[in-house]
Amino acid sequence: MESVDTRTVRIGTRKSQLALVQTYWIKAELEKHFPNLEIEVEKMSTQGDKILDVPLAKIGDKGLFTKELELGMLNNTTDFAVHSLKDLPTNLPEGLMLGCVTKRVNPADALVVNAKHQDKQLETLPEGSVIGTSSLRRLAQLRHHFPHLAFKDVRGNVNTRLAKLDAGDYDAIILAVAGLERLGMSDRIHQVISPEISLHAVGQGALGIECREGDTKILEILKVLEEPESRDRALAERSFLRELEGGCQVPIGVNTSIEGDNLTLVGMVASLDGKQLLKDTVSGNRSDAEQLGKDLAGKLRDMGAGEILAQIFAEVGRK
Ligand SMILES: NCc1[nH]cc(CCC(=O)O)c1CC(=O)O
DSSP: OOOTTEEEEEEEEEEEEHHHHHHHHHHHHHHHHHHHOOEEEEOOOOOHHOOOSSSSSHHHOTTTTHHHHHHHHHHSSSSSEEEEEEESSSSOOOTEEEEEEOOOOOOEEEEEGGGTTOOOOOOGGGOOOEEEEEOOHHHHHHHOOOOSSSSEEOOOOOHHHHHHHHSSSSSEEEEEHHHHTTTOOOOOOOOEETTTOOOOTTTTOOOEEEEEEEEEEHHOOOHGGHHHHHHHHHHHHHHHHHHOOOOOSSEEEEEEEETTTTEEEEEEETTTSOOOEEEEEEEGGGGGGGHHHHHHHHHHHHHHHHHHHHHHHHHTTOO
């Protein structure tokens, strides 16, 4: 059999700083395992990178950050794409698959504050403080716990958002811990938000590598990057989201943990005003990860999640 490291491998990536950091990390890891592998990086612009003046929730999220990368794989100009797993839709185009989930870093959200609030926490920010977030999930949960705060959309990559915060457009913004850490900006993490306050997005903190279905050589190469716990947790979380038919831009949050063979999945669905917040937990063998996600979705549906989501799709003006 021909060895896996005798062909050139081409990685497709977005051009944002975070995407490039993640892609070059994957490239370096693969080069450690396969010193003879030739790896090229193909930088592409996605719709999500181009449309910067419309709130994310209004555009919808069906592959906003992934479509162009997927076309590259389908027409064989690239072999795989590195995504923040949370940006990867739960249903992939025909012919493509989630080939690998890498070891997850801290999946929590972080509060980042304007300098004038250095001495404050989420709990002590003054009434009316303006919090920047483009995520309905963060919005709904924070409104639920802190109805006295004000919320405003913020778009752009991490650097753009931080610049707007520092310029005084916001009192604080919410960003993923993982993104800030990967960009070497851990010093901006003012407070790590606990799961009791805000459950994170499905897949947050892990990288997902998408590739052609049945491309055994690429799948063989990607195996060295796979981390079983992160993979099982991601499968449970993605199955939960898929079952509720929500993308990244719906107020759905999760938290997962594994102890021994037991996987616990916490999930929530909230209304945009934060007044309704449904939350429940399932637990079972990690080999049934996807079934656990479905079970939890069923539980939340029984509690009324379907009505909350239908209301949101009507409000946001799509579906
Ligand atoms: N939607 C943008 C996006 N996609 C992935 C991350 C952070 C890294 C991660 O969650 O893995 C971010 C920025 C953010 O939410 O702050």
